[in-house]
Amino acid sequence: MIKRHATSFALLLAGLAYFVPSVAGGAPAAYTACTTIAILAVMAYGADLVLSYLGEVSLGHTVFWAAGGYSAAILAVNYGWNGWATAGGAVVVSLVFACLLGLATLRTREFVFSLVTYAAAVVAMEIAFNWSYLGGSDGVVGIPPLDLPLLGWKFGGATNDELWPIAWLLLMATLLFIHRFRRSRLGTSALMVQMNPDLATALGVDARRVRLAVFVTSAPISALAGWLYAYQRAYVGTDMFETYFLVLMLTAIVIVGRRLLLGPLIGTALIIVQQNFFSIGGDGDKIVLGAVLAAILLLWPKGLVGFLDLLANRRRPAPQNED
Amino acid sequence: MSSKLLGRRQVTMGATMGVATLATPLLVRAQEQPIKVGTIFPLSGPAGPNGQACTHAVQVAAEMINAKGGVLGRKIVLVSKDDESTPAVGVTRANEMANEKVAVVIEGWNSPVTLAMQPVLARADILDITAVSKADPILAGQANPFAVRINSSNGQDGSVIADILANRLNAKRIGFLSQNDAYGNGAQSVIEAELTKLGKPWEKVVTEQFPFKQTDFRVSLANVKQAKPDAVVAINSAESSGMPALIQQYRQAGIEGTLVGAVGTILPTVFRIAGEAMTGVVSADIYFPDLPPFDGIKENIEFVAAYKKAHNELPDKGAALGAAALEVWASAANTTKSLDRKTVAAAIRGKTVPGTILGNLTFAANGQAQHKDTVFKVVDGKTAKLEVLK
Numbered sequence: 124m125i126k127r128h129a130t131s132f133a134l135l136l137a138g139l140a141y142f143v144p145s146v147a148g149g150a151p152a153a154y155t156a157c158t159t160i161a162i163l164a165v166m167a168y169g170a171d172l173v174l175s176y177l178g179e180v181s182l183g184h185t186v187f188w189a190a191g192g193y194s195a196a197i198l199a200v201n202y203g204w205n206g207w208a209t210a211g212g213a214v215v216v217s218l219v220f221a222c223l224l225g226l227a228t229l230r231t232r233e234f235v236f237s238l239v240t241y242a243a244a245v246v247a248m249e250i251a252f253n254w255s256y257l258g259g260s261d262g263v264v265g266i267p268p269l270d271l272p273l274l275g276w277k278f279g280g281a282t283n284d285e286l287w288p289i290a291w292l293l294l295m296a297t298l299l300f301i302h303r304f305r306r307s308r309l310g311t312s313a314l315m316v317q318m319n320p321d322l323a324t325a326l327g328v329d330a331r332r333v334r335l336a337v338f339v340t341s342a343p344i345s346a347l348a349g350w351l352y353a354y355q356r357a358y359v360g361t362d363m364f365e366t367y368f369l370v371l372m373l374t375a376i377v378i379v380g381r382r383l384l385l386g387p388l389i390g391t392a393l394i395i396v397q398q399n400f401f402s403i404g405g406d407g408d409k410i411v412l413g414a415v416l417a418a419i420l421l422l423w424p425k426g427l428v429g430f431l432d433l434l435a436n437r438r439r440p441a442p443q444n445e446d
Numbered sequence: 447m448s449s450k451l452l453g454r455r456q457v458t459m460g461a462t463m464g465v466a467t468l469a470t471p472l473l474v475r476a477q478e479q480p481i482k483v484g485t486i487f488p489l490s491g492p493a494g495p496n497g498q499a500c501t502h503a504v505q506v507a508a509e510m511i512n513a514k515g516g517v518l519g520r521k522i523v524l525v526s527k528d529d530e531s532t533p534a535v536g537v538t539r540a541n542e543m544a545n546e547k548v549a550v551v552i553e554g555w556n557s558p559v560t561l562a563m564q565p566v567l568a569r570a571d572i573l574d575i576t577a578v579s580k581a582d583p584i585l586a587g588q589a590n591p592f593a594v595r596i597n598s599s600n601g602q603d604g605s606v607i608a609d610i611l612a613n614r615l616n617a618k619r620i621g622f623l624s625q626n627d628a629y630g631n632g633a634q635s636v637i638e639a640e641l642t643k644l645g646k647p648w649e650k651v652v653t654e655q656f657p658f659k660q661t662d663f664r665v666s667l668a669n670v671k672q673a674k675p676d677a678v679v680a681i682n683s684a685e686s687s688g689m690p691a692l693i694q695q696y697r698q699a700g701i702e703g704t705l706v707g708a709v710g711t712i713l714p715t716v717f718r719i720a721g722e723a724m725t726g727v728v729s730a731d732i733y734f735p736d737l738p739p740f741d742g743i744k745e746n747i748e749f750v751a752a753y754k755k756a757h758n759e760l761p762d763k764g765a766a767l768g769a770a771a772l773e774v775w776a777s778a779a780n781t782t783k784s785l786d787r788k789t790v791a792a793a794i795r796g797k798t799v800p801g802t803i804l805g806n807l808t809f810a811a812n813g814q815a816q817h818k819d820t821v822f823k824v825v826d827g828k829t830a831k832l833e834v835l836k
Contacts, residue, residue, distance in 0.1 A: 152545040159538070252626055260631040261581060262561060265588035281569050283541070357565030358589065360558050360628075362533040399538060405490030405530035 137295050144287060152399075154283040160388075160395045161290035162352050165297045167372040167387035169345030172301070174373070175381040176310060177337050178317040179233065182369060183224060183240030186247045187217045187342040189363035191349025193251065196263035196359040206271040206279055206354070213350040214343040220247075221342030225335045248364035262360030269354040279354070286355055293351060294388070297344055302384055304340070313337045345372075374416055380426030480521040481785065483508065483772065484548035484572075486539045486563065489528035492659050492684040493555050495715055496764050500577060501526050503765035504552055506753045507772040507803075517776045518783060531555070531658065533562035544570035549785045552771040555764070556658065556683065557581035557629040564589035573787040575775055577767045580710075581628040582636075585812045592791035594813040596767045596774065596804075598732050600629070603709035604636030606730045606819045611637075611677055612646045614821070614835060615704055615728070619651045621675035623666060623682070623692060626655040630681045633708055637679060651675050658684055661691040667699040675703040685711060685764075690719035697723040704728055709819060713762045717830040724827030728835075732817040733763040733804065737834070745773070746803040766803055773802040 147153035170184040194213040198204040204212070228239050251257045258264075269279030269286060280286055304310045315323040316330045323330055353359045375390030394412065402408055423429030485504050487497030501524075508522045516522055525546050529536035536559040543551050544566065550573040554560035560579035567574040568590040576584055576595040580603070585593050611617045620641070624630040634653070641648050652673035654666035661684075670678055678701065682689040689711055696705055707716075707729035717724055733740060740746045749769055753761040761769070777800070778793035779785055793799075796811040808816045822832040 150545060152542065155538075155541040155545070252631075260558075260626065261583045261628045262558065264561060264565070264583060264586070266565070356537050356562060357569070358533075358562045360533055360562060362558055362562070365532070367532050367534055398535075399542070402528075405488070405494075405528045405535070407490075 137298075140295075141288075141291050144284070151283060154287050156395060156399050158283045158287045158290045158355060159399075160392045161287075161294040162348050162355065163368075163371060163395065164375065164388040164391040165293055166345050166348035166352075166368065167375040167391055168297050168301055169341045169343075169348070170372045171376045171381075171387045172304065172337060172341035172344065174376050175386075176304075176313040176317065177334055179334075180237045180373070181240045181338075181341075182237050183243045184341070184345050184372060185244050185364045185369050186220055186224070187345040188349040188352075188368060188372075189247065189251065189359075189361075190217045190220055190342075191346030192353040192359045192363050193257055193263070193349075194346070195350045195353035196266050197257065199266055199353075200263055206269045210347060210350050213346045217342040217346030218339060221339040222335075225338040228338070229331050229335060244364055244369075248361055251361045251364065258359070260361065262358060262362075264358050266353055266357045266359065269351075281354075281357070283355065286351070290351060290355075293347060297347075298384065298388070300344070305382075305384070309333065309336055309340070370412075374412065377426055378416065378419060380428035383426075383428060386426070386428075478520070480523040481517055482525050482546055482548040483522050483775075484543040484546065484551040484553075485524060485526045485768070486529050486536060486543065486551060486553040487526075487577075487768075488531040488555050488559075489526070491531045492661075492687040493531050495686040496713065496762075497528070497555050499762055499765040500555065500768035502757055503749075503753060503761055503769040504772050506756055506761075507749065507769035510748065510752060511772065511776050517779050518785070522772075522776070529553070529556075529559050529563070531559060533559050536560075536563045537566055539563070540566035540570075543567065544572060548572060549779075550575060550775045550790075552577055552768060552775070554579035554584075556627070557584065557632070558627050560584055561589065561628060564593070568592075571787050573775065573790055575771045577771045578764055579629065581632045583628065583632075585814055587812070592787060592795070592813070594774070594791060594794050594809065594815075596771045596807075596815050598709060598817045598819070599814050600632045600636045602814075602817065602819075603633060603730075604640045606709055606821065607637045607679060607706060608640030608644055610706055610728060610730065610821060611679070612641060612644045612648065615677050615706070617675075617677035617704070618646075618648050619674065619676045619703075620648055621652040621654075621670050621673055621678040621703065622650065623654050623656070623663070623670065623678060623680045625658055625682050625684075625688075627658060629683055630655070633681045634679070652678075656682075656688075658688070660684075661687055663692050663695050664699070667695055667701065670696075670703075671699050671701045675701075677704045677706055679706045679708060680711070681708040682711060685713045686715045686719075690716045690723075693720040693727065694723045710763055712824070713764065714760070714830070715762070717827065720827065722827045724824045724830070727824045727827075728821070729824075730819040730821040731763055732819055733766045734820065734832075735760045735762075735766065737820070739805065740803075743803065743805050745801055746805075749803045770802045770804050770807065774799045774807060777801065 144153040144157045166188050170181055173179055173181045191213040194216045195209040198209040198212045224243050228236050231239055252260050268281035271278040312328050312333045316333050375387045378390040379386040485501050487500045489497050512521050527539035529539050540563040551567055552575050554576040555578050557579040560576050578597045580600045582600050622634050624634045652670050705727050707727055709730045712729040735750045778790045782789045782793045794809055795813045798806050798808040800806045821835045825831050825833045
């Protein structure tokens with residue numbers, strides 16, 4: 124009964140989310156902000172899978188994000204593929220990269236894992252910079268509007284209000300996937316491997332296999348975000364590997380709290396809304412972001428949720444001593 | 447009671463007068479409303495001071511144009527945004543400009559940022575004038591078929607630098623210190639192609655690449671020193687941080703080869719930071735506020751005086767390009783009596799726009815402004831004294 128109510132409530136929320144841009148005034152600015160938040164949140168969910176469920180900080184998820192963007196750009200511009208085909212290409216390319224990187228980092232943990240994934244991102248960026256097939260340092264220009272033909276209908280477009288339904292669908296599909304993942308055998312095994320590796324081994328869980336599976340599963344999520352981002356921007360360049368996106372995805376995850384279904388979405392929304400509507404200049408924004416991040420990690424390592432817990436505990440009356 | 451039906455002419459006249467009466471306040475209001483002009487430059491980060499100078503210059507030019515009656519009889523107001531030298535931020539700012547319904551956007555210090563913003567502005571049907579960014583794909587027409595650029599292109603600059611290297615310095619062993627992006631790589635490949643075209647023997651003895659934000663070049667410079675070049679071309683658009691740092695460290699490394707700054711990179715901000723280390727640097731540029739022919743152009747004299755009054759310093763080349771971009775757009779809009787992107791662009795591309803601070807500015811059919819370069823050598827870095835090389 125409770126489960127049925129929860130499902131209905133989630134569906135209602137998801138449906139209402141679709142109307143956020145129109146409720147926010149329906150101006151192009153609202154559609155731009157909502158589409159960007161949806162895309163960047165999906166990007167963050169890819170890294171969230173590794174950070175929240177494996178407990179590892181992947182500094183290489185910009186590779187999958189960029190792989191999605193470059194796949195869309197190259198396949199659409201050079202070969203004229205439609206949106207479905209470029210999305211398929213983005214998923215395949217990211218899976219190949221994730222398998223290679225996952226196998227390479229199979230034995231690494233914590234700092235070394237982060238360092239190796241970061242090195243992979245640097246190498247990938249240099250390759251993209253210097254390989255003319257990928258546009259070299261100029262990037263790929265002239266990406267056509269997103270074209271998603273389905274049963275005689277055509278979905279997609281070029282402007283943010285046209286792309287919003289696709290971004291919303293992608294976000295909802297990602298949320299559903301993460302929700303299912305948390306309850307799946309892989310999700311629970313990953314948590315067990317992170318929290319109590321000895322118990323996991325005793326129960327016959329192959330930790331390396333689980334780590335590889337989670338890492339590979341996370342890649343297409345960030346890649347699909349990069350795929351849609353390429354159509355939103357109509358240009359793909361090596362900046363997709365830059366720290367701007369890496370910092371954004373990691374901050375979006377930790378600012379609210381790890382292992383929360385809506386955490387990366389709320390985190391991304393907070394950052395983008397601040398940057399778009401309450402910007403105090405480039406340097407100022409970075410100082411605010413850095414200060415907020417440092418304060419949260421120092422004061423409430425669990426994120427804003429930790430702060431809310433603290434408030435709730437203070438309001439709760441202290442237990443009475445009956446002796 | 448007598449009723450009289452109105453004739454068709456009376457109905458038409460009445461309706462026309464009615465519509466005219468109702469519409470007049472709207473039309474008057476529309477004509478009185480100022481025209482929004484957008485600027486997107488880096489206002490923070492390594493190129494922040496340069497972007498601020500561009501923005502200040504557009505503001506000064508806007509005030510001068512407003513004082514002369516504005517554009518289509520309307521005042522210009524500026525909407526200025528910071529792209530943070532980051533393509534993704536530039537895209538956000540370009541979207542904001544579309545939402546602000548600006549008539550034109552003057553943008554671009556970093557080529558990757560310009561390339562990222564172009565499709566967004568083109569889709570929003572906003573005229574996009576690139577003030578500074580030099581990469582050649584900006585005018586290729588794929589992202590923006592109505593592109594206009596005020597600064598010289600990598601292609602134009604390449605032949606000037608190749609001429610300096612081969613004919614003035616007789617350099618045979620040439621090194622490159624290049625920014626690793628659309629601007630730096632494009633500039634280097636054009637210089638190499640132009641050197642080969644000149645037919646004199648030359649050899650590339652070293653290439654060191656670096657990201658836009660880099661300020662420590664000591665490892666790269668050690669490699670450059672080892673290669674014993676006759677001349678080294680420095681291509682670095684971070685004129686408020688990376689370029690002066692590179693020049694200082696070049697001198698500290700004791701490299702003997704002549705340091706050649708890419709066209710337009712030796713700006714006042716570089717002198718301010720690098721100081722004495724600038725002595726001996728050879729370069730070229732398209733604008734000097736107080737040198738011929740610009741010291742004889744009426745519009746430039748007025749602009750330099752107004753800029754100096756507002757900001758207590760001379761405008762640099764980047765500032766002049768920003769101001770010229772606004773002048774070019776205002777002149778084309780007034781000539782065509784239109785704010786339509788395609789109409790205004792057609793009055794610029796392939797045409798000559800008279801009366802700008804850069805003189806009568808001629809544009810190629812692809813929107814590229816044509817300039818004459820002045821080659822110079824820094825004879826005293828401390829006082830920024832230049833010797834013009836004939």
